[in-house]
Each structure stands twice: as C-alpha cells, then as structure tokens.
Amino acid sequence: MAVSLHTRRPRIRLKFGRLLTHLVLFVGGILWMYPFLWTLGSSFKSVDGFFDEGLSIFPREFEWTNYVNAWNEASFSQYFFNTIFVTVFTVILTVIFTAMAGYVLARKEFPGKKLFLGLVALTMFLPHGYTIIPVFDIVQRLGLLDTLWSVILVQTAGGMVFNTFLFMGYFSSMQRELEDAARVDGASFHQLFWRVMLPLSGPMIATVALFTFIGTWNSFFVPLVFTLGVPELRTLAVGMFAFVGQNSTQWTYLCAGSVITLAPIIFIFVLLQSYFINGVAGAIKS
Template sequence: MGKNMKTCRKIFCIALGLVWVSPFVLMILIAFNSNNSTSFEIILNPATWTLENFSKAWNQADFSRGFFNSTLVTTVSVFLILMITSMAGYALGRFEFRTRKLFIAMMTGSMIVPAVFFSIPLYQLLKILHVDQSLLGLILVEVCGAHVMFVLLFMKHYQNLPDALEESALMDGASPWQIYWKIMFPMARPVIGTVVITQTVWTWNAFLMPLILTLNNPELRTLSVAMYAFQGENIVDWGGMMAAGCIAVIPMLLLFVSFKNCFISGVEGAVKE
C-alpha cells in the first residue's frame, strides 16, 4: 500500500511538472519556427525551425537597447530597495517608539490596495519632477513602490536576533550605523537572498509603468515593453514575440540556477522566522 502511494505521488508530481513546463516548451517551439503559426503540426516540423526570429527580436525590436535598459533599471532598483527595506526593517524590529504599532498596521493594511490604483498619481508626480521621460523615472517607480512584505521580513528577522549582539557592540563603542551595517545586515543573508531574487524577477518583468513612461520614447523601453512591438493592429508576430520572450527569460533562468541554493535558504529562513 505504501509503495503504491509513493508511485502515485511520483506520477502526480511528474504530471504536474509537465503541465507547468509545457508553456515554456511551447514558447521555445514557436520561437524557432519560421512560419507565423501556433499550430502543433507546423511548429513540430523540424523543416520549419530557424534562428531568424531571434535575430529579428534582437535587431528589429531593438532588444539590445531594451536589454541594457532593463539591466540598469533592475540593478539600481534592487540595490536601493534592499537598502531601504533592510534599514526600515531594522528600525521597526530593534527600536521601540510611540507610533511603531500604528505604522506597522498602516503598512500591512496598504498591501490590500492594488498597485494599479497608484499608476496615474505616480505618473503625475514623475511629471512634476520632470523625470517621466527618463530611466530615472522607471527606477523611482520601482523603488518607491509598496515593498511592505520585504520590510516585514527584515523586521521579523532582526527581532529574532539576540540582544547580546547589540549590547556587546555598544560596549565596544560601535555606533547604531556600525551595528546595523557590520553586524545586523550581514546576519540577514537568508532574507537578503529572498528580497534580491524576488525583486529582480518583479522588476525585470514589470510592464504597466514601463509601458506608460516609455510609450512615446522607444529608446527607454525595457524588454517587457519591447516585446509589445511584435503585436500589430491586425496581426501578431508570434515567432518574434516568443523569441523575445526566450531572450527575456534567459537572464532570470541563469540567475535562479546560479543562486538557487541562496533562494531556497532564503525562503526557508523567512518561513522559519
């Protein structure tokens, strides 16, 4: 009976894995197809396979510029978000002040508000600051977003650290900044891994605000917005769009493969805490 249950579980997991991976396989098949078709009979025919769609995506849709823009926006945004959320989490987790509980409650309550509600106010604010037509505007949109979950993860982590670490550092003459930067922050590696990888994927795949801010300025388009160029009014270039999707997915895939252990330990650490 036990062996049968294990076999059923393995079959179920394999079936679930095949269902999960099937869209990616389909995307790759369409990307290598020379005909603009989604028919299985055509995309499974090796005679129609080509690399032309990748060349079209990289050159015609100016993916080289989009790749640079996405890399710059993602790198700067993730770094700033990591610093801001970790410092906010440290302040909430290690210091007591009068409005602390109210502040945490307000932050938690803000998580129920959909981010799309802030798109128009954000655009108006960026316009007032004269950064609505620049990569700085895209970075500010990402950095100024509601990263409440990351703040709470850092807060919980810092709360669980022993007070003896902070007390011994104070006795040695360390300042609050030195305690945070040299002791507390390095000990938050599990949460740091979770924040970096999660926010990198979110920023890399962001579409709505990059579309709004770069609609009239193709030179500022990110990869996700550049993919939109393959969708015409009456026809969609499926091969070009899927090839563009493959190019956009590769960096995230390499990131996860390279840092999968860090990501897994980060998630486990966040859950345990």
C-alpha cells in the same frame, strides 16, 4: 507469519502513496512547464511551421535566425540595456532601503507600532490602478517623466512594504548576542547595522534581490506609463509589443523575444536558489 503480513501492509501502502504522490507531482510539473517548453520550441519554428505544427514542442526545422531577427528588428538590444539599467538600480535601492527599515522595525519599539505596521500592510492591497494617477503627478512635478529614473523610483517605492516586512522578520529571528558584544566594543546603532547585521543577512538580501529582480524585469505597467512618450526607453516587457502589428503578429519572433526575456530570470534564480530558500525559511520562522 500474521505479524509479518501485518507489518508489510503499511509499508506497501506507504510506498504506493509516495509513488502516487511523485507521479501526480511529475504530471503537474510537466503541465506547468509545458507553456514555456512550447514557447522555447516555437522560437525555432518557421512561420509556416508555427501554424502547421500546432502544439508540438519540437520543431521539424530549426530557424536559428529568429533570435537574430528579434534582437535586431525590434531594437531588443536597446530594450535589454534599458531593462538591465532599471533592474540593477531598483534592486540596489530596494535592498538598501528595506534592509534599513526592516532592522529599525525589528529592533526598536515605539508607541503605536502594531497599528503603524497594520496600516502599512494595508497598502499592499491597494491596486496599482488607484495609485498610478497621484504617482504620475509626483513624478511629473519632479521632472523625471519619460526617463528611466522615473521607472526606478516607482519600482523601488512599490517594493518597499513587502520587502521591509521580509527583512523585519529575518532580523527579528537573529540572536542579539552579537549586537550586545558589538555595543560593548563601542559600536553605535548605525555601525551595528552596516558592519554586523547587514553582512549577516546574506540569505535575505539574496531573497529580496531575487524578488525585486523578477518583479522589475517582468514589469509592464510602470515602464509603459512612465516611458510612453519616449519609445527608445522601453523595457523588454513593453518592447515585446513591437512584434504585434495592426494586422498581423510575428509569432516566431515573439516567442524568441520571450525566451530572451526569461533567460536572465532563470539564470539568476538558479544562481541564488539556495540563498532564496534559506532567506524565506528564516523570515517565516520568525
């Protein structure tokens, strides 16, 4: 009897600890999601309801026209197209360039490699405010100012270092047997990358694509600076300021625009979450 009581107590403590952990995580998750849920609910509120209902998530009356008005009155259709254009090309260029750089750094040794990687890693800690002036000057000299390609170029360059290290870690964790077999069949270094290693790096491609997609889609500073002279080239993040007037703010339209902006990110993450988890696990393991 004493033995059974002795064995039950740790089990009860374990179950209680798990229950408490799940309860804390559940409450934390609700608090974490509340701002988004409030924004989603407020996007359906009327102007009066937005102020009268306060922090309530559920609107008393649904104003479905908020989304239509936000889409039409603030030129969200044009901003949406601009954002898709910038994001798609930035993701493609970033994945291609960082995959090539990561594979070379993972498989090739050269004198001073550790020092080089350390110096490159330091650039990730430079604030954007310190580098925007020389970058702006380069873009202006290239004749790309006030174009969407300037945003694509700067966004791609900004994501090179971090994503290159992700690919380098992933390729370093992959076995060399496939490469050795391909070399026996006469494959060159470039053929090894394009035909063998890159197709096998699907999880990391999805991870980098997801990181780049989210960062580019939400980017505010770079599109603001490089499309300042042409309002028609604004992205969604910059276009949100169309709802902020000098004397008033269209809060319900602002909430509707926020939901429109966040919806593609949520969809892409749900679509690629399994690849994202596998890619991050592979990079950390190395």
